Amino acid sequence: MWRTIGHEWAIALLQRAIDTGRVSHAYLFTGPANVGKTHLAKEMAAALNCTGDAPPCGSCRACLKTARGTHPDVFLVEPGNGSIKIDQIRQLQRQLALSPYEGRQRIAIIADFQAATVQAANALLKTLEEPPSRVVLLLAAVDASLLLPTIVSRCQVLPLRGLSCQQIERTLIGRWHERPDLARLLSKVSGGRIGWAISATQDPSILARRQRSINELQNLLREGRAARMQGAERLSRRGDVATVIRLWQTWWRDMMLVCSGCEELVVNIDRLDVLRGQASQCGLASAKTATRGTEAALLQMEQNVNTRLLLEVLLLSWKRIRPI
Structure with missing residues (x-):
């Protein structure tokens, strides 16, 4: 079961691709910070290697390992010191060139890809142009306009928008058991960023x-x-x-x-x-x-x-x- 909050249309699209066996080799999730891009990408990674009846089941070995960040076929790349560098992409490419170790596919999740250097972006473009078999790339960025058009054109773009105040308020009360008054305030000041609202309940x-x-x-x-x-x-x-x-x-x-x-x-x-x-x-x-x-x-x-x-x-x- 997908646990991503909101973005129902994007979840339905990804689920349909999995059910029909028509998964794209690359997806680009765009939207404001803390809106759920990387979380959805991680759930997609879990679903692609899930061994349960209804991927992502959340309880099989593959789902649990992906959630913990220990799955040997799922790789997360994030900015280091403010940017994603070419060495990070080259290391990722070496990992993706190998056959899956446990899962059906090797999956790369690249968060905040708008922070990639020009050299790193051009290096990844080569992988997008000639993707290895049994590899899926999941990119997340604030806005597609901040990326090279040649990269965007080789991805299926899923633009994620902020959630409504009502949806965030209900989620904070129902799933995180937050006080109604604080849930309402957080839903207002979050700007539709569910990730920010959840972090604010914990910090x-x-x-x-x-x-x-x-x-x-x-x-x-x-x-x-x-x-x-x-x-x-x-x-x-x-x-x-x-x-x-x-x-x-x-x-x-x-x-x-x-x-x-x-x-x-x-x-x-x-x-x-x-x-x-x-x-x-x-x-x-x-x-x-x-x-x-x-x-x-x-x-x-x-x-x-x-x-x-x-x-x-x-x-x-x-x-x-x-x-x-």
Whole structure:
């Protein structure tokens, strides 16, 4: 039984391919981080070598070994120090050239393939062009546009989207026995990323970091020019600047929603009273301007601009708000 949460259409497609014996030599799972791409790829790997009656059964030797990461015919490649390197692909190719040891097929799962170097991507392309017999490649990437078109064209692409808040909330309550109030909050702030929501139930520091970032925003909104300049300098030294700005972006979008009378769509529901108070001071026009500012800042960060200067411009553009 497939245990991947959501993505029913993709599961049905993969199951049909297994049932009919028409499995592609390569699949590419795309979608946001923590949406379930690698998890689904691992389940597909288990299903391909499953010896149970309804693959993936989850209980046979092959399924259990695949889940534990110890199956001798299933290989997982992940970025090391931020990228997938050509040596990793060459080692994988040597492994795939051998006959299956226990299973019916040898399977490679390559996570975050958008992080592959050009050399690594070109090396894998040779395997995709002339795939060895009894080998299936399962690639996962944030977006197909970040990969070489020649690689994408040789894969069956399965674009996975974020799950609904309702689906995540039900899953957290039903499968992870989470408190309803926390399940609802996590479903909202997860952005459809079920993997993130599950991790947040198990690691309190994830929500704690969120709270600190929101508190930092509140402090900056109360401060004047000098304190905001200092805040920009302090934040620019951190390694999670983009993550913080994305969180601030949800805050400004929430303020727009409150100003527009659409509170049911708010993400930061645990701070709704604060949002209401700030919205009454800020107004819709200022909230829109701030939202656009965070969007522009995130785009500029991808272009390797001066982070401190970017933050100074962003923080100084915000309207000063009295404490609520």
